[in-house]
Amino acid sequence: MGETSGLLSTIEDKLYRVQYHHANESHIQVDQRICDHCRIERICLYICPAKVYEQDVESGRIRVNFENCLECGTCWIACTEGAIDWRNPQGGFGVRFRHG
Template structure:
C-alpha cells in the first residue's frame, strides 16, 4: 500500500465522493484586490488553499473559483485583516460531504 493510499482510498478518491451545489447567483468569497496587493496576501492564499480555489492572474489580481471551496477556513486563518470577505454559502449550497 502506498503512503498516499489509506484503507479508505486516496484523499482524491475520497474527495471525489463529495457533492458541490454551486450558488451561481452569489459567491461566498470576495477579495479586496487592493488590500491583497498591498499585503502580498495573494500568493499566500494561492499556496495554502487545499482546494486550489485561489489563483494568481496575469494582471496580478487573485482569481477565485468559489465553487471548489471545501469551506475549511484555511484562507481565513492566513489572510490579513481586510483582504478576504468569507461566509458560508447560502443554505443547501456549497460542499456536501459524503465521507469524513
C-alpha cells in the same frame, strides 16, 4: 516521490467524495486593493486544499474559483491581511461530504 504521490492520491480520493451544489454568487470576496500590496507572500495561493485561489497571469490579480470551496475556513484565518471576506454559502448551497 512515492510518499508524496500516495498522499496526493489520498487527497484526490477524498475530494472525489465531495458533492457540490453551486450558488450563483460567490461566498468569498477578496479586496484586490489589499492583495495588490500583500505582505504575506500571497499565501492564499498555496494554503487552500482545493486551489480556489489563482493569480491571473496577465493582470496579477487574485481570482477566486469559489465553486470548488470545501468550506474549511483556512484561507480566512491564514490571510492576516484581512483581504478575504468569507461567509457560509446560502442555505442549500455549498458542499456535501459523502461518507463510506
